[in-house]
Amino acid sequence: MNHVTPGPRGRILLVEDEPAIRRLFRHTYDEFDLMTASSVEEAIALLQEPEHGIGVLLADHYLPDGTGVDVLAWARQKAPQTVRLLTTSHAHLSQAMAAVNDGGIAGYILKPWQLEDLRQRLDEALRAFVSRQQELTLLEGKRSTLMTLASSIAHEMRTPLASIRMRAEAIAEHWPTLMGLYQDALRSGHLSGPLPRARRLDALRSSLDVIQQEVDHSNLVIDMLLASANAEKFDTATFAIHSARECVDEALAHFPFPLGLAERVTFCRHGDARFYGSDVLLTFVLYNLIKNACQAIQAAGKGRIHIHILQTRTGAALTISDSGSGIALETLPRIFDDFFTTRAVGTGVGLVFCRRAMLAMGGEIRCRSRHGHYTAFRLRWPVCQADDQ
Template sequence: MNTKNQFKNFLSIIDAIPASIYWKDKSGKTLGCNKYMLEMAGMERKDIIGKTDYELVWKDAAEKLRQADEFVIKNDTIYETEETGLLANGQKHTYLSTKAPLYDEATEEIIGIIGVSVDITDRKKAEQLQKQKDKEVFDQISQAVETLSGSIAHEIRTPLSIIGINIDRLQLEFDKTLTSSDKTEQVNKIKELINNIKFAIKSASNIINMLLVKLRNIFHTNNASDTKLKPYSIKSCINEAIQEYPFYNDEYKAIVWDDAANKDFIYEGNYLLTKHVLFNLIKNALRAIKETERGKIYISLRTDKNSNHLIFRDTASGIPPKMLDSIFQQFSSTSKDGAGLGLAFCKTIMNSYNGDITCNSKTGKYTEFVLSFPATNNT
């Protein structure tokens, strides 16, 4: 095979490679290239020969390209770098370029460079997008940690205070039993104090569970929507939430819920998460009742053609109109002590059921939340 045919075969091989292949002399003039580079430059092979990067469409990047070429020639070494330039189609692309010395076969002297440039534009975009996502996640985690740290400090302080106070009182009652003739009265007081401590421990445990669920929801925003939905009785969930909620003393008397008078319906969701939604609503309502020193919590059910509804109304302080639009935002709060996570959590959970939670309120009169669940075949 003669030299001409060998060169044609060589060109046909490199033309089939999906990367830019080129070789230049020591002054930077193009000696040859493959079809891929010709398409990048928007030129014919005969027109690109003898041209430097300063004369091609990516001339704005020519100085940096030339510096890389000179580094290879001066140091007689292979060099890898990322290069960005404008193409004939008007788009900027980024390439991972590997350049090596080009030797004269007879003298083995360096006569230029040979390079291969692989398009990594899509990869760079993906990396940039990932960096942006990582930053968003980091910012979200930082905000969540800061907010939750305040929430944990506030929420846990109350049950710990209850435990501390009751332990002090318990010590006093034990001291009294040593001198008191009425042992029965002292024993009853001690039992009451022990029950108070048990309540505080249960309350702290419940708070920790709620915070953990909220934390998972913040860090893994798709978890709720990825949860497999199963059919459950809403009345069963309400009854269990009321039974398990750590009411203090006679707080439970504020709940007005008539199991027999309300018709049950089946909803598709997550039983534990639904209970935590109710825990959040009960907790907020009890706080409002305590602050205003009045009010009740009314829970009822109703159904219509397409949806089933749980109505949760408290008759305490109500929510000011200017705050209603933002109460479901993740770091918004209607309470000066709140972390602003509860109602956003409730919204996320209800949306994951293809349902919703809405609120209407009249300041000084009531606050009403309506939890809407899609009707199911089991309803």
């Protein structure tokens, strides 16, 4: 394993157990800033070093203590700015393609290597890494602006929303009395002129419920914006063991579904799973994923939402899938990037918040999708300490 000072374009780390291939790599591509590792453990140790400067991670498919997919999956969560490539054989091409479709890797390189083609791929990957680093510098400024804007919106909107809710609740409280007086006056003939129809009166009463629902929706949007803007400041001191099923029930009970979409949700309540983290954070994660699923169904004009919870010996898992519009293959690797969005009015902070929230709770979030057919987000947590005892 070689250590050199990282260049301005970033380092390239090859994870390969064959010494001859590592030597060939170092000799052929010595114009790059190279590092090599011979195992999953060694590669992860390098990636855990502060300021490792690794811009491109190229991992062989099969290694003595695991697979290149294992390394790349770890890097996806812990070093997401690194461009991740898998080198594999034709015999395992389907597995590599599945990893690309899952968003776990940026691409694959077939063995035996075409040396000049590989040189070009490495150069392109480094260029992508540098471009991403420049984007991240700009994103820091955007995130600071978003936090300021979110705080300002919360301050300016909370008070009028609270006033609207209070007044709507006051009218709703006195509505039966008012309607009783109206009916008495109607029966006694004290009312004259055009009178409102019964249907109009019923609509007025239901409008009070709509007002309160819209206030709740607006407050939820503000809460989600604040949570997304402050995604780096989770209070882990409040983390505890919670029920995933209770969080799903809470999210489904309070999410402001578009008309007719609540009936398209199927939640299997036969099981439950415990996770260590924050029930509030998970509820906000679910809000984001349900919102995305609803938008996908509306865009496709078809589909349903399925939610499933599973407790295994390795931890807890929760899946939210929809059979809506799906995600384009070229878009999938970037959906967890800061401020990346394909929607005209999107902010690109929702899935970023979801990923950071899951990482804060020691878990992960992954996405599988097929454009035009489905999207499935899978949340996973390790086994709770209490479950080990």
